[in-house]
Amino acid sequence: MSIVQTIQKEIAPIFAEDASGHDLHHINRVLEMSRYLQSKEGGDLEIIELAALLHDISDHKFNGGKLNEGGNAAAVILHRHAYPSERIEQIKEIIDSVSFKGAGVETHAETIEAQIVQDADRLDAIGAIGIGRTFAYGGHKGQAMYDPELEATSHNSFEEYAQSKTTTINHFHEKLLLLKDRLNTDTAKQIGQERHELMLKFLADFEKEWNFKSE
Numbered sequence: 001m002s003i004v005q006t007i008q009k010e011i012a013p014i015f016a017e018d019a020s021g022h023d024l025h026h027i028n029r030v031l032e033m034s035r036y037l038q039s040k041e042g043g044d045l046e047i048i049e050l051a052a053l054l055h056d057i058s059d060h061k062f063n064g065g066k067l068n069e070g071g072n073a074a075a076v077i078l079h080r081h082a083y084p085s086e087r088i089e090q091i092k093e094i095i096d097s098v099s100f101k102g103a104g105v106e107t108h109a110e111t112i113e114a115q116i117v118q119d120a121d122r123l124d125a126i127g128a129i130g131i132g133r134t135f136a137y138g139g140h141k142g143q144a145m146y147d148p149e150l151e152a153t154s155h156n157s158f159e160e161y162a163q164s165k166t167t168t169i170n171h172f173h174e175k176l177l178l179l180k181d182r183l184n185t186d187t188a189k190q191i192g193q194e195r196h197e198l199m200l201k202f203l204a205d206f207e208k209e210w211n212f213k214s215e
Helices: 003-015 024-041 045-054 069-080 085-098 112-123 127-141 158-163 168-174 176-182 186-210
Strands: none
Touching (some): 024 112, 024 186, 045 085, 069 085, 112 186, 127 186, 168 186, 176 186
């Protein structure tokens, strides 16, 4: 069994019961999209695969707000399997660069491997599945679906982004609609454009239905 297959099997129980949109299906979609992007853009496939599998192993949204704990948690798992230390460091850096941290916060992915995993994760946050995941996460967090009195905010720091009160619809404006222009690879940008347009149509339909009047 390869190291990728071993890690995939090991993490499956961790994500199996998730209902926030960050479940095993999400992990596997990011893995498959990462493989596809790598086939078009290049990069070290094994590094990409392992980073994709472990990118949510300790997400700040679920670990009490610890921003860069994911890379450390992934490193612990990989060291346990005697994976080479220099490659673990590459994977750790990728995982710590994946997350969106606020509209006003730069999140550069320096290597092609990091760019691919970041793109794959962001593509899964937009489009039809992205819409579904957004409402699943909002319900998981106990957020209102929409509140016309609560305006969307352009956050200038991770702390502001992580701690602010929001709604599911506001999340589109605070994050999801920004992702198209923050994709790295040409392949991801082509996919992202179609998914972005789908979200715009959804939001237009949502607003039309929300503001329906009988007269």
